[in-house]
Amino acid sequence: MRNPPNERPKLRLKHPSAAEERVKAAMPTRPAKPDKDGPERKCVLTGGKTDRAALIRLVLSPEGEVLPDVRAKAPGRGAWIGVDRDALQRALDSGKLKSALFRAFRRRDLTVAADLADQIEKQLERAALDRLGLEARAGTIVTGGERIDAAARTGKAALLLHAADAGEDGNRKLDQALRVGNDAEGSDLKGLVIAAPRTILSSALGRENVVHVAVTDQGAARRVGEALSRWHRFIGFGSGERPCETRPQGSIAAAASPDAAATAANEGLTTVHE
Structure with missing residues (x-):
């Protein structure tokens, strides 16, 4: 039946097929405009610019005290530093840090605690431990x-880490399994020795005698790897070192009772299959 002269025919909407959706998703999109508030920040000590994930944010309390904000969640103006613990301590002792913060915060009535480096180290360690704990509760540990x-042998270990006091024989065995699972025999692919001994790792995960950990999800491996990298970079820890149980680690272990351990954790690196 023909439509009346002044009546438009009704159009049937055609829903895209799954194949069309995949093609659309693969098409390039217009590049986003640069964001002046984007991820890159400037270190107030060196003047160098880098991704904010590699920096540490400092904020001011209402009383003017400089405090670390390693998760970069606190409101208000922040200042960013990208140096390790030793360099930070030197800048603090020489007064260079305070001068840089005067300029960054545009106020002179601020105070910098002598133990600022300790505060940052403790926060970075806690962030790393918490991240691994979150992934453990998600079932990827x-x-x-x-x-x-x-x-590891079946290629399911996206991340492998060893406690700082793990035995070398155990490390070698699991490192070899990791290489087998990634068709990388003969290479130097291996898990990462982290800056936490087994007591800290066990307490953080709420499990007994945790010496090695594997993460079986790529996203989780990336997240814990980033958190661990920030911690290790700040304290100057290299894989293979064997630290004692530091004061920050000891306080975390004490807090990680069976109840509190559910909210704590640990972390690692060495992502594969990227």
């Missing part, structure tokens, strides 16, 4: 030598 070995 594997512990136990046999389970890790099986996951």
Whole structure:
């Protein structure tokens, strides 16, 4: 039946097929305009610019005290630093840090605690431990030598880490399993020794005698890897070192009772299959 002269025919909407959706998703989009508030920040000590994920944010309390904000969540103006602990301590002792913060915050009635480096280290460690704990509760963490070995050999270990006091034989065995699972035999691919001994790792995860950990999800591996990298970079820790249980670690272990351990955690690096 023909439509009346002044009546438009009704159009049927055609829903895109799954194949069309995939093509659309693969098409390039217009580049976003540069964001002046984007991820890149300037270190107030060196003047260098880099991604904010590699920097540490400092903020002011209402009383004018300089405090670390390693998660970059606090409101208000912030100042960013990108140096390690030793360099920060030198800048603090020489007065260079305070002068830089005068300029960054545009006020002179501020105070910088002598233990600022300790505060930052403790926050970075807590952030790393918390991140691994969150991933553990999400079900992407594997512990136990046999389970890790099986996951690594089948290519399911996106991240492998060893406690600072793990035995070299155990490390070598799991490192070899990691290489097998990634078709990388003969390479130097291996797990990462982290700056936490087994007591801290166990308390953080709320499990007993955790010496090795594997993460089986790529996203989780990336997140914990970033948090661990920030911590290690600040304290100057290199894989293979064996630190004692530092004061920040000891306080975390004490807080990680069976109840509190559910909110704590640990973290690592060495992502593969990227």
